[in-house]
Amino acid sequence: xxxxxxxxxxxxxxxxxxxxxxxxxxxxxxxxxxxxxxxxxxxxxxxxxxxxxxxxxxxxxxxxxxxxxxxxxxxxxxxxxxxxxxxxxxxxxxxxxxxxxxxxxxxxxxxxxxx
Amino acid sequence: xxxxxxxxxxxxxxxxxxxxxxxxxxxxxxxxxxxxxxxxxxxxxxxxxxxxxxxxxxxxxxxxxxxxxxxxxxxxxxxxxxxxxxxxxxxxxxxxxxxxxxxxxx
Numbered sequence: 001x002x003x004x005x006x007x008x009x010x011x012x013x014x015x016x017x018x019x020x021x022x023x024x025x026x027x028x029x030x031x032x033x034x035x036x037x038x039x040x041x042x043x044x045x046x047x048x049x050x051x052x053x054x055x056x057x058x059x060x061x062x063x064x065x066x067x068x069x070x071x072x073x074x075x076x077x078x079x080x081x082x083x084x085x086x087x088x089x090x091x092x093x094x095x096x097x098x099x100x101x102x103x104x105x106x107x108x109x110x111x112x113x114x115x
Numbered sequence: 116x117x118x119x120x121x122x123x124x125x126x127x128x129x130x131x132x133x134x135x136x137x138x139x140x141x142x143x144x145x146x147x148x149x150x151x152x153x154x155x156x157x158x159x160x161x162x163x164x165x166x167x168x169x170x171x172x173x174x175x176x177x178x179x180x181x182x183x184x185x186x187x188x189x190x191x192x193x194x195x196x197x198x199x200x201x202x203x204x205x206x207x208x209x210x211x212x213x214x215x216x217x218x219x220x221x
Contacts, residue, residue, distance in 0.1 A: 044200065
């Protein structure tokens with residue numbers, strides 16, 4: 001079964017950091033580009049970042065310079081290092097596999113930024 | 116920019132639903148549709164404007180090209196009441212989603 005499982009969310013204060021992880025199984029991880037997508041409470045989907053199989057990276061303007069996406073193909077893992085967190089980063093963070101669309105999604109991990 | 120309409124659609128089971136997604140520039144056929152139910156992750160329904168993803172029932176169909184796209188649900192089942200999003204897929208990274216259309220029971 002093709003599956004993505006996120007972890008690493010939690011409650012932190014503004015200015016602090018978190019590192020999210022996403023482990024893939026049931027497919028050849030290195031063959032796929034991967035994405036982070038977030039959803040603030042009661043809001044729509046917001047693309048956050050993407051990384052190709054060859055390590056090309058892109059970020060939304062809202063997180064550029066604060067978030068870093070990375071992957072470890074040997075561990076079938078995707079990461080999102082989030083620094084200098086703000087209240088507006090509060091959201092459920094999903095990882096998603098990229099084929100001709102985002103065809104497989106994890107269940108999400110919740111990040112809450114509050115003092 | 117992707118603009119979905121309507122923001123909310125109120126229909127009854129058995130009725131036909133049409134959700135529109137308009138792009139600010141041509142996407143060719145490269146548009147995807149997702150369904151999200153409360154408390155769940157989004158699920159891919161349609162890719163390349165009209166291709167159903169694996170396991171998606173035939174009552175879901177997509178059409179359009181260029182800047183205008185439509186998701187159609189031919190006869191609504193109770194489990195179809197959810198939020199629907201479009202996303203451009205003509206370039207990488209995929210980026211922007213539409214703002215979502217809530218399909219609610221009338």
